[in-house]
Amino acid sequence: MLKIGHEVVRPGKHLGDDTVTISVPEELETVPGIPLNYREIDWYAREYPLETMNINERASRDWANSIRDTHVEMREIRKEHDKLNRPLIMAARLTGDQEPTAEATGEDVTEAIKAKCRELGYIEVGITAYDHRYTYNSKKDWVKFPHAICLAYEQDFEPTQTIPSVDAEIVHSSTYRTEGAAGLEMAKFIQSLGYRAQVHSPNDNTGPYIPMFVEAGLGSLGACGYLLTPHVGSRCRLMIITTDANVTHDKPVDYGIHAFCQVCQVCVNRCPGRALMRDKVWWRGIEKNKLYFKRCRPVMARYLGCGICMKVCPIQKYGMGTVMEHYAETGQVLGKGTHDLEGYELEGKGYFGPGEMPVFEREFFNSMPHGDTEEWAFESFKQKAIAAGGQISDELMSEFREEVQRGLSQSRDNLEMMEEVDYI
Numbered sequence: 416m417l418k419i420g421h422e423v424v425r426p427g428k429h430l431g432d433d434t435v436t437i438s439v440p441e442e443l444e445t446v447p448g449i450p451l452n453y454r455e456i457d458w459y460a461r462e463y464p465l466e467t468m469n470i471n472e473r474a475s476r477d478w479a480n481s482i483r484d485t486h487v488e489m490r491e492i493r494k495e496h497d498k499l500n501r502p503l504i505m506a507a508r509l510t511g512d513q514e515p516t517a518e519a520t521g522e523d524v525t526e527a528i529k530a531k532c533r534e535l536g537y538i539e540v541g542i543t544a545y546d547h548r549y550t551y552n553s554k555k556d557w558v559k560f561p562h563a564i565c566l567a568y569e570q571d572f573e574p575t576q577t578i579p580s581v582d583a584e585i586v587h588s589s590t591y592r593t594e595g596a597a598g599l600e601m602a603k604f605i606q607s608l609g610y611r612a613q614v615h616s617p618n619d620n621t622g623p624y625i626p627m628f629v630e631a632g633l634g635s636l637g638a639c640g641y642l643l644t645p646h647v648g649s650r651c652r653l654m655i656i657t658t659d660a661n662v663t664h665d666k667p668v669d670y671g672i673h674a675f676c677q678v679c680q681v682c683v684n685r686c687p688g689r690a691l692m693r694d695k696v697w698w699r700g701i702e703k704n705k706l707y708f709k710r711c712r713p714v715m716a717r718y719l720g721c722g723i724c725m726k727v728c729p730i731q732k733y734g735m736g737t738v739m740e741h742y743a744e745t746g747q748v749l750g751k752g753t754h755d756l757e758g759y760e761l762e763g764k765g766y767f768g769p770g771e772m773p774v775f776e777r778e779f780f781n782s783m784p785h786g787d788t789e790e791w792a793f794e795s796f797k798q799k800a801i802a803a804g805g806q807i808s809d810e811l812m813s814e815f816r817e818e819v820q821r822g823l824s825q826s827r828d829n830l831e832m833m834e835e836v837d838y839i
């Protein structure tokens with residue numbers, strides 16, 4: 416039995432449930448939250464502000480959507496989601512300008528807000544300062560209020576265990592819509608307390624939210640790039656609401672996950688694209704396992720949104736308390752090496768059990784375009800001109816012009832399903 420370093424007590428999964436205790440072995444203790452270098456975070460935020468991949472990786476986004484759309488069911492899911500989700504996103508965009516509907520008493524309303532969030536079905540709620548250093552460049556002027564209410568909504572267990580599958584994609588998008596609608600209800604509630612609230616739709620992100628969730632004590636960044644929450648790990652969808660309400664901030668927690676992931680490594684070993692890193696690096700002031708985007712998106716595009724890194728994570732499947740307890744008792748990662756946890760099926764390619772991995776040709780990854788639409792148009796133009804021995808035909812020029820015009824006329828709305836894979 417390993418020596419326990421500290422215990423973390425968290426609210427139960429649902430409103431009214433008993434609290435849960437997570438015993439963190441001493442050998443897994445690092446720091447509350449995640450190791451950070453504030454000077455580097457500041458520097459990168461100023462010199463290289465973040466931007467949504469819907470803009471700076473638009474070419475591969477369009478490419479991935481065109482591939483997904485060749486799958487009839489996936490195309491229908493996306494169409495249906497976009498149709499149902501658009502009104503929720505549009506309504507969320509307006510919330511920041513809405514006035515309170517009552518007079519504020521001046522009392523601290525933290526507990527009232529948290530209780531209402533739980534009543535609406537969120538399994539995690541925490542509050543911290545909104546951190547502008549993570550705001551996407553294109554959203555810099557949009558965020559109005561100083562406090563971030565961080566919210567996680569559970570994605571159903573059963574369909575998630577079938578990842579990658581059509582059923583999992585259905586529940587993925589419907590979870591986003593359910594929490595998006597609940598967020599609008601929360602804004603009304605905060606307005607009724609006498610304050611203002613701005614709903615950041617989970618499909619219209621103002622930045623990567625995980626840093627604020629970690630700061631609010633709601634979990635830890637996993638090697639898979641998702642937030643691992645205490646009850647369901649990565650099997651939840653995140654959103655935030657910013658507000659000027661009188662609230663108290665939560666604090667980051669050391670769940671032992673920063674060190675545990677280095678022992679576990681299941682997602683790293685099982686990722687079909689070999690897109691996850693074994694070792695941590697310092698990236699933009701954060702110590703983390705960095706995702707290789709160019710190896711992830713080609714798999715997501717072709718295999719039903721992939722998400723195998725979510726499916727094979729023991730924290731997702733068994734919960735953090737159970738996994739830590741098992742580790743403290745045995746020194747082993749619960750479920751590691753079993754078909755139940757590690758097995759997955761790739762449509763058209765077959766089943767892969769523990770130790771078995773699919774193989775892809777180099778072209779599988781290299782054929783993905785990169786950059787935004789205009790950058791990719793120029794890159795393609797250049798390659799074709801080189802291939803033609805430096806000759807630039809009228810036909811090539813006209814093709815280039817059309818591609819650039821398409822890029823410029825493209826709506827840059829972020830009204831598409833975003834993945835929480837990767838941090839920043």
Ligand code: SF4
Nearest residue numbers: 686688711721722724
């Ligand atoms: S979603 Fe990306 S990182 Fe996760 S398992 Fe699939 S390819 Fe790997």
Ligand code: SF4
Nearest residue numbers: 637676679680682728
């Ligand atoms: S599978 Fe293991 S290594 Fe990957 S995020 Fe989950 S706990 Fe961490």
